[in-house]
Amino acid sequence: MTPLRLIITGLGARARTWLQVASDSPDVEIVGLCDPDPAARDRAREAYPGRPVAAALEDIIGTVGVEAVLLCTPPAGRLAQITVCCDHGLAILAEKPLSDDVATAARFVAMAEAAGVPLIVGLNFRYLAVTQAMRHLLTDGPVGSPGFGRFTYERWRDGTQSWLNSYPLTMDHPMLWEQSIHHFDLMRYVYGVEPVSIQAHTFNPDWTMYAGDTNVSALIHFDSGLTVNYQGTWQAGHEPMNFNWRTDCDGGIVMQRDMFGDLAFARRMDPEMTPVPLPDHTPWISDARALLNGFVATCRGAAPDCTGRDHLQSLMMLEGCIRASARRESVDMEEIRAGLAA
Ligand SMILES: NC(=O)c1ccc[n+]([C@@H]2O[C@H](COP(=O)([O-])OP(=O)(O)OC[C@H]3O[C@@H](n4cnc5c(N)ncnc54)[C@H](O)[C@@H]3O)[C@@H](O)[C@H]2O)c1
Structure with a gap:
C-alpha cells in the first residue's frame, strides 16, 4: 500500500502528537505543513527540514500531490479549511470538536458528503x-x-x-x-x-x-x-x-x-x-496511532469510524x-x- 499523502494544518499543541505519530507511520507521508503563525512555521521548518511549510492550505495544496488533510486547528473558524478540502476532493481528519457550534458542524458534514470526501473526527479515546x-x-x-x-x-x-x-x-x-x-x-x-x-x-x-x-x-x-x-x-x-x-x-x-x-x-x-x-500502551501515542490507522484504512476504502455525521450526536x-x-x-x-x- 502506498503511504497516504497528508498535510497537517494547525501546528500548535495537539500537532506535536500528530507530527510524531504521522512521522513514525509507514502508512503516511507528510507532504506539507500549514499554520498562519510564523513562529509555528519556523518551529516546523526546524523540526522537519525539507518539508514544504505554508501559511495556508490554499498556498500548498496544488503543489504537493496531497490526498488528505489533518486539521489540528482551533474548532472556531474552520470553514475556509473544510471548503478547500472539499473543493479539492481531500479526505479530512479533523480534531474534535468539529466546530464550536452544532449548526456549523452539521454544515461541514453536509459539505463533505456532497463532495464525497471522508470527514473523520479525532476521537482518540x-x-x-x-x-x-x-x-x-x-x-x-x-x-x-x-x-x-x-x-x-x-x-x-x-x-x-x-x-x-x-x-x-x-x-x-x-x-x-x-x-x-x-x-x-x-x-x-x-x-x-x-x-x-x-x-x-x-x-x-x-x-x-x-x-x-x-x-x-x-x-x-x-x-x-x-x-x-x-x-x-x-x-x-x-x-x-x-x-x-x-x-x-x-x-x-x-x-x-x-x-x-x-x-x-x-x-x-x-x-x-x-x-x-x-x-501495554503509550498514552496519547497508541490511541492516536490507532486512530490514524483507521483514517488511512478509510481513505483506502474501509468502512469509516468516527464520522462527522456520528459526531453530530455528541455535539x-x-x-x-x-x-x-x-x-x-x-x-x-x-x-x-x-x-x-x-
Ligand atoms: N484529541 C485530543 O486529545 C486533543 C488534545 C488537545 C487538543 N485537541 C484539539 O486539537 C485542536 C487544536 O488544539 P491545539 O491544542 O493544538 O491548539 P493550539 O492553539 O495549541 O494550536 C492551534 C494551531 O492552529 C493554528 N491555526 C489557527 N488557524 C489556522 C488556520 N486557519 N490554518 C492553519 N492553522 C491555523 C494556530 O496558529 C496554532 O498554531 C482543537 O480542536 C483541540 O480541541 C485534541
Whole structure:
C-alpha cells in the first residue's frame, strides 16, 4: 500500500502528537505543513527540514500531490479549511470538536458528503485498549446490562501553561466543547446508546481562570433506559486528576479509575474488584496511532469510524447541556435534532 499523502494544518499543541505519530507511520507521508503563525512555521521548518511549510492550505495544496488533510486547528473558524478540502476532493481528519457550534458542524458534514470526501473526527479515546475492553465487558461480560452510571472527571487545568492551547481561556463553555465532548462520545460508544434527554447545570467556581463555564453537572438519559450522572471540571481544587467512571449493571459493576486504564469489574456479591488485563500502551501515542490507522484504512476504502455525521450526536449533547442549564429544565434531544433538520 502506498503511504497516504497528508498535510497537517494547525501546528500548535495537539500537532506535536500528530507530527510524531504521522512521522513514525509507514502508512503516511507528510507532504506539507500549514499554520498562519510564523513562529509555528519556523518551529516546523526546524523540526522537519525539507518539508514544504505554508501559511495556508490554499498556498500548498496544488503543489504537493496531497490526498488528505489533518486539521489540528482551533474548532472556531474552520470553514475556509473544510471548503478547500472539499473543493479539492481531500479526505479530512479533523480534531474534535468539529466546530464550536452544532449548526456549523452539521454544515461541514453536509459539505463533505456532497463532495464525497471522508470527514473523520479525532476521537482518540475510543481507540484506547481500556475503552475497547469496557465496551466488550458491558455488551458481552459477566456483569449483565448497564442500568446507570457515574462519570467523574475532576482536573485542575492551568490554561496559562505554555505547552497547552490558550484559546479555551476565552471561549464559551470550554469544558463542554473541549473536554466533555470526549466523555459524551465515550458514553455513546461504550454503551451503544443515544441520548434522549438531558438535565444540566454549568457554572464556574469563583477561582476560575476561564471566562466560560468549566464545571458541568449533567444527568443524561439514554434510549436504552440508562441514566448517567456526569460531573466534569477543569478547575478542580486538587491535582492530580480524579477520573472515575462506574457503571452499575443488573449483575455487578464495571469501573475505570484512570483515564488511560485501570479497568475492573465485580459481580454483585464479589468482595473484591477483578482487574481486567490490558495490553501495554503509550498514552496519547497508541490511541492516536490507532486512530490514524483507521483514517488511512478509510481513505483506502474501509468502512469509516468516527464520522462527522456520528459526531453530530455528541455535539448535540453539548448543546443539550447548554440549553438545559440556561433554562433550568430538562431538554428533550428531539428538540435539538429537529432544529438541525429544519
Ligand atoms: N484529541 C485530543 O486529545 C486533543 C488534545 C488537545 C487538543 N485537541 C484539539 O486539537 C485542536 C487544536 O488544539 P491545539 O491544542 O493544538 O491548539 P493550539 O492553539 O495549541 O494550536 C492551534 C494551531 O492552529 C493554528 N491555526 C489557527 N488557524 C489556522 C488556520 N486557519 N490554518 C492553519 N492553522 C491555523 C494556530 O496558529 C496554532 O498554531 C482543537 O480542536 C483541540 O480541541 C485534541
